[in-house]
Amino acid sequence: MATILDGKKAAEAIRSQLRDEISRLGKKPGLAAIIVGSNPASKMYVDIKERTCRETGILSERYSLPEATTESGLTELIKSLNSKKTIHAILVQLPLPKHISEHRILSAIEASKDVDGFTSHSKSQLLAGNESSVPCTPKGIIRLLELYKIPIEGKNAVIIGRSEIVGKPTALMLLNRNATVTICHSKTANLREHTLKADIIVAAAGKPGLVTAEMVRQGSAVIDVGTTKVNGRLIGDVDYEKAREKAGWITPVPGGVGPMTVAMLLENTLQCYKNIEGEK
């Protein structure tokens, strides 16, 4: 039976360390969360982020804007937050309404306040192998692998999903750690052929039950990033009950990658604080 990668417990330990460190700072790190429209999932995520920020000693400000907000209006808000002294980190909850360019909005965020690694600067840095600002979910995945001392260098990693927020940055971060990385997606001809060679599988397709036990190599590490709501329950991309009998390590959903993502947001907020206030 697989070792369960307990993201909930790992995230609690990280939050506790961050709380201690933050309590010793001269002032509070500040995170501004911007949410446009009334997507219930977005609201839920921002609620969780706000609550854990407060519990960790981070000042949290929420800016809820109506669906009809213009791109220029949103840009103005970001510019004002860029220069606001009490705010060190700016989070724009995605997705944005279709009439607003995510690329232009994210590019308006000052690089030092880019808590999610979403600016052009951060992305091009990651492409160059520099992880000074990386998205929270990939960072949480890597942290879990490292905490459980799962070997990465020279191993085969298979990522299922090629989003800009999870798939591609996770691939680049595993590549930085010398894994051989394969990126699979909906057009991949024979997914099982790839996953059966994988020492590490990162399932980030958002398709419940996509990864069955038959697709998992004995002793591999299975990281499930999927979170699809089915009948009110969060379901991952992996058939957890059966896959855990073959995997060497496996993340549960919920309680795996999710809490780590939030913990990394807090860590990135502190990093932004240090970028701006200096490492005192």
Add this chain to the structure above:
Amino acid sequence: MATILDGKKAAEAIRSQLRDEISRLGKKPGLAAIIVGSNPASKMYVDIKERTCRETGILSERYSLPEATTESGLTELIKSLNSKKTIHAILVQLPLPKHISEHRILSAIEASKDVDGFTSHSKSQLLAGNESSVPCTPKGIIRLLELYKIPIEGKNAVIIGRSEIVGKPTALMLLNRNATVTICHSKTANLREHTLKADIIVAAAGKPGLVTAEMVRQGSAVIDVGTTKVNGRLIGDVDYEKAREKAGWITPVPGGVGPMTVAMLLENTLQCYKNIEGEK
């Protein structure tokens, strides 16, 4: 026996089309090539680029700076070229001397004049799946595959090498075309296991003879980006003579990817011209 992917001939056809198109423009597209120090390979590349520019009707200016040039001096030159009306495209020949930050220098290039896809803006765009400005070698590789109608979607592509100039952008461009992409490198445990599954191999490691015939799957497309000088001859990464007996398609070295890279530089220069002068 494999079909030979004749980059020399394909590049000639592209140059001829570009020459026609450029001759009908109101004015000449202008490319500024900056070279710092006296690396003989860099000088050779810039010589070739300058000559083909002239042959294609592109105004070519060369700025040769001494090895001891400061970063701020180089930045000033780029700024002046950013605003120079007769220059539409700026090429900084890499590598730069160690005391100069390539990242900062490339970031100083105005996005519309980024002929090599090296700015943060271009890189983050490529990561997002937008190929408005991509590096010349990956673009030349994709163009060759397309010219010879080699299937990409749903196929397994294996890239050997993970540089920012070739490996990573080629991986992203193949991913954009729905290939399943594996990135291998010096720390890959069993390279042959990966290449034997590949429908497309892109060898960009700079190690002569790295890819032997035993590593090539019957009928696959083998793209050789390697150019190592051995006893005055350019040698690729692939054992060409033997691999061509198994491959379905193969590029020679020289005469494969090299001429395509130069042709794409000319095409990108024209694209920069259109960015600035408009599509008249």
